[in-house]
Amino acid sequence: MHPSTYPTLHRVSRACLAVAASVALAAPVWAAGAATAKAPADAAYQRDRAACQAMTSAPERTNCLRDVAAARQQAQRKGATPSPSPQELERNALQRCQAQPPEQQVICERMARGEGSASGSVQGGGVIRELVTQEPAPMR
Incomplete structure (x- = not known):
């Protein structure tokens, strides 16, 4: 790895971790599957997406948006299949x-x-x- 690329990759890692952490914290709300839980989940997604959009580097922004979208999709998938009784x-x-x-x-x-x-x-x-x-x- 070239020494000058390390700070950029480190910044991307921290940004993605921060976004992933906020999405992970919102996952129980998404998993509830209730209609009232949809609004907070959408708000969290929009907040995380806005944080990605604020990134100045195009590759960082793209990776961040991809991670946020994948986390949202995973949370929706978990919420779509409630545990059977x-x-x-x-x-x-x-x-x-x-x-x-x-x-x-x-x-x-x-x-x-x-x-x-x-x-x-x-x-x-x-x-x-x-x-x-x-x-x-x-x-x-």
């Missing part, structure tokens, strides 16, 4: 049981309702669910 999650799990063979559907439904045990994690690669059932030995 526990009832919705259970209903979805029960629907997935319909794809099982008929003899396995009852066990699948019991597991979907929380019976049995679970180990592992999504981050670790998967959740293993187990339900131990006793069946009588066949008559001879």
Whole structure:
């Protein structure tokens, strides 16, 4: 890196961090998804965009505007998909049981309702669910 470009890049980094921080602080408001939360989110976007427009260097301004727009889009995407309720999650799990063979559907439904045990994690690669059932030995 050429020594004379470092101060400019450092200034761009600080400006982008400041904009990113203000957008990150506004993200919970955007994620709420309520109509009343839209006005503060739009105001934050406009404020951050105005700060970018005030930059004198065209490359700095372009990068800043791109970052602000990306942060706004990400926040809107998060706000557009609210977390499903526990009832919705259970209903979805029960629907997935319909794809099982008929003899396995009852066990699948019991597991979907929380019976049995679970180990592992999504981050670790998967959740293993187990339900131990006793069946009588066949008559001879």
